[in-house]
Amino acid sequence: MKRHRLQRVYGILLEHFGPQHWWPGDSAFEIIVGAILTQNTNWQNVARAVENLKRASALSAGKLRRMNNSAVARLIRPSGYYRLKTKRLKNFLDVLHSSYGGSLARMRRAPLAALRQQLLSVNGIGPETADSILLYAFNKPVFVVDAYTRRIFSRHGLVPADASYGDIQAYCMRNLAGGSGVFNEFHALIVRLGKEYCLKTKPRCGSCPLKYEK
DNA sequence: GACCAGGCACATC
DNA sequence: GATGTGCATGGT
Numbered sequence: 001m002k003r004h005r006l007q008r009v010y011g012i013l014l015e016h017f018g019p020q021h022w023w024p025g026d027s028a029f030e031i032i033v034g035a036i037l038t039q040n041t042n043w044q045n046v047a048r049a050v051e052n053l054k055r056a057s058a059l060s061a062g063k064l065r066r067m068n069n070s071a072v073a074r075l076i077r078p079s080g081y082y083r084l085k086t087k088r089l090k091n092f093l094d095v096l097h098s099s100y101g102g103s104l105a106r107m108r109r110a111p112l113a114a115l116r117q118q119l120l121s122v123n124g125i126g127p128e129t130a131d132s133i134l135l136y137a138f139n140k141p142v143f144v145v146d147a148y149t150r151r152i153f154s155r156h157g158l159v160p161a162d163a164s165y166g167d168i169q170a171y172c173m174r175n176l177a178g179g180s181g182v183f184n185e186f187h188a189l190i191v192r193l194g195k196e197y198c199l200k201t202k203p204r205c206g207s208c209p210l211k212y213e214k
Numbered sequence: 215g216a217c218c219a220g221g222c223a224c225a226t227c
Numbered sequence: 228g229a230t231g232t233g234c235a236t237g238g239t
Contacts, residue, residue: 039221045236046220080219080236088222126222146220191220200218 004175006158009210010182013189016209020188023136025050028104029061031137035129036088037079049079061102065093088124095122108138116142127165135187141180143172144187148194155198156210 024043025031030050037046052075053059058067073086095118100106107115112134119130127145134140145168154161159168176182197208205211 035220038219040219041221041235042219042237044219044238048237078236081221081234082236084222084234124222128221132220144220148220187220194220 006172006175007177009156009158010176010186010189012209013193014185017189017192019185020192022184022188023132025136028108028137030059032092032104032133033059033064033089035132035136036092036124037076037085039081039085039088039129041080045078045080049076049082052076052078061093061096061104064089065097065102084124088122091122091124104137112140112142115140127169131169135180135183139180139184141173141183143169143176143183145169145172146187146191148190148198149187151200152190152194152198152210155203 023031023034024047025034033053034046034050037049050059053064056075058064058072058075064072069083069086069090072089073082076082076085076089079085096102096104096107099118100110110118115138116130116134119125119133120127125133131142131144134142135144145165149168150159150163153159153168154163159171163171172183172186176186193209197204197210
């Protein structure tokens with residue numbers, strides 16, 4: 001059985017950067033909050049917001065759900081779009097409360113396909129956020145596609161430039177063996193590569209570890 | 215000062 | 228179905 005090109009890309013990145021130990025966060029709940037706060041936002045700013053929540057002892061589903069919106073917004077301000085993201089956090093917390101009595105452990109036990117649909121039905125949770133929650137908070141075998149994935153894979157001719165989120169996700173899940181452990185590491189490596197070598201307008205292709213993969 | 219960062223919803227055509 | 232826009236902070 002011939003190894004797929006995508007598996008070689010994964011091997012090169014793992015060799016080059018080493019394991020990334022994702023997601024940065026101490027608990028499933030912290031990971032979920034981070035997944036919502038990091039939408040179109042630098043991780044540094046998200047880390048500040050999470051730090052504020054911790055310092056205020058507000059990083060729990062119950063506390064956060066009971067806190068009023070302006071108090072939450074004040075704490076998460078550094079992560080940007082703070083009014084919007086306050087609502088998005090609350091929307092998630094409402095579902096967690098109404099469907100699972102506030103228990104992430106119970107939410108995690110829901111059937112994968114149905115849980116993904118439920119997450120996507122929450123206003124403010126789209127495919128990347130839903131899949132980040134499933135993979136990194138719940139350890140489900142789901143591949144996360146983000147802006148870096150699209151940019152890097154299409155520049156290297158792995159997927160067409162106009163491929164949809166679902167197209168890219170299916171391509172990855174079809175061609176990668178290893179399940180959630182590999183999906184976890186690969187996405188983290190893609191983000192690492194993206195940050196260092198595949199910036200939006202000024203890519204540094206010369207020193208990119210994938211340069212001979214074209 | 216411009217551009218960017220681990221998206222998403224909504225309006226409009 | 229494709230395309231455009233608002234949301235907002237902090238770093239380069």
